[in-house]
Amino acid sequence: MATRNNRKKWLLFLKRTILGLGVLIALIGLYMMHPQFGKRPSGERLQRIQLSKQFKDGKFQNSSPTPQLTQPWTVALYDYFFKRSNETSPKHTIPTVDIDWEKLLSQPHGLVWFGHSSYFLRLDGKNILVDPVLSGSASPIPGSVKAFKGADVSTVSALPPIDYLFISHDHYDHMDYKTLKALQPRVGKVIVGLGVGSHLEYWGYRPEQIIEKDWWDEINLGDGFSVTVAPARHFSGRSIFTANTLWASYALQTPSMRLYLGGDSGYDNHFKEIGNQLGPFDLAILENGQYDLSWKHIHMMPEEVVQAAHDLKASLLFPVHSSKFVLANHAWNEPLERISKEATQQQQPLLTPIIGQVIDLDQPPLTPSYWWRK
Numbered sequence: 001m002a003t004r005n006n007r008k009k010w011l012l013f014l015k016r017t018i019l020g021l022g023v024l025i026a027l028i029g030l031y032m033m034h035p036q037f038g039k040r041p042s043g044e045r046l047q048r049i050q051l052s053k054q055f056k057d058g059k060f061q062n063s064s065p066t067p068q069l070t071q072p073w074t075v076a077l078y079d080y081f082f083k084r085s086n087e088t089s090p091k092h093t094i095p096t097v098d099i100d101w102e103k104l105l106s107q108p109h110g111l112v113w114f115g116h117s118s119y120f121l122r123l124d125g126k127n128i129l130v131d132p133v134l135s136g137s138a139s140p141i142p143g144s145v146k147a148f149k150g151a152d153v154s155t156v157s158a159l160p161p162i163d164y165l166f167i168s169h170d171h172y173d174h175m176d177y178k179t180l181k182a183l184q185p186r187v188g189k190v191i192v193g194l195g196v197g198s199h200l201e202y203w204g205y206r207p208e209q210i211i212e213k214d215w216w217d218e219i220n221l222g223d224g225f226s227v228t229v230a231p232a233r234h235f236s237g238r239s240i241f242t243a244n245t246l247w248a249s250y251a252l253q254t255p256s257m258r259l260y261l262g263g264d265s266g267y268d269n270h271f272k273e274i275g276n277q278l279g280p281f282d283l284a285i286l287e288n289g290q291y292d293l294s295w296k297h298i299h300m301m302p303e304e305v306v307q308a309a310h311d312l313k314a315s316l317l318f319p320v321h322s323s324k325f326v327l328a329n330h331a332w333n334e335p336l337e338r339i340s341k342e343a344t345q346q347q348q349p350l351l352t353p354i355i356g357q358v359i360d361l362d363q364p365p366l367t368p369s370y371w372w373r374k
Helices: 002-031 043-051 073-082 101-105 177-186 196-202 270-278 302-312 334-345
Strands: 109-113 119-123 126-130 162-166 187-193 210-213 218-222 225-230 249-253 258-261 283-287 317-320
Touching: 101 109, 101 119, 109 317, 162 177, 177 187, 187 196, 187 225, 196 210, 225 270, 249 270, 258 270, 270 302, 283 302, 302 317, 302 334, 317 334
Parallel strands: 126 162, 162 187, 187 210, 258 283, 283 317
Antiparallel strands: 109 119, 119 126, 218 225, 225 249, 249 258
């Protein structure tokens, strides 16, 4: 009798577990239908992707073999959750300053950093925005990967009209659904890698707003502005269903300056190739932060960032990808400490503005400010 009752309890537990899993899977499936996850390329866009030299074996590939992890994912996951620095985020409100938009827009060559990889450039009369994430979060999961307290210094409504919007790739800390939805009426042209335009059209951008290109494609933007879409060593995807897009960096030529707008990248020989073909650069903006030895092939260490700037033949280096979100185990201020030390040793002029600070690129401060120590 007891055995029969135990069997009934077990079957009831099993049914409830299966039902619960079914409901959970259904809820996840419904949530994955949210527009923020983007849309897979199709039709003519997919045909262009399949003709790309970077597209092999059914997906985009890096120029060099690039495993995303250097150890089993279980080990990397354990390290991420259980071997974290206790200083991955600042203990107090992060230092920032209010943006002086009037000052910025009056300059021939100006820059302001919004934290992480989002920044605004005022160059030769044009307004340029790169990888804007202004919603306070860099994740599709509500309440996760939130901006540091005080790090949000601007909203979309505070921005002036944008002539050129650059998106390096479609990860959430670079391509934010809420921000881009709100920006759409204020944007002239969006420059992206192959496939990324599928997300943008799904979110309401008009086809004529989107310039979607492959590595080494050149774009004449008019008024003395041109851009070459360049390689990076990374990967893409907003979900397992929408991972067929190309990551990129950009070499931007204005009437009076040449800039390198780097996306996420591991170190590789593409930096020398870009420097030799498209350099030298007045300013290189490179990702420095959210690194780990477990994923060193897709995110540079700070010392490699300085080497990349040398490879690019950059007169001035501006490191980004830090000071706003926690996406790695290191202390929040470690990327700036390490790169400042390395840049000083290698005699690489370094730009380290505080978030919100307006920088005059014609007279930039050429020594580290060490604002993160204050």
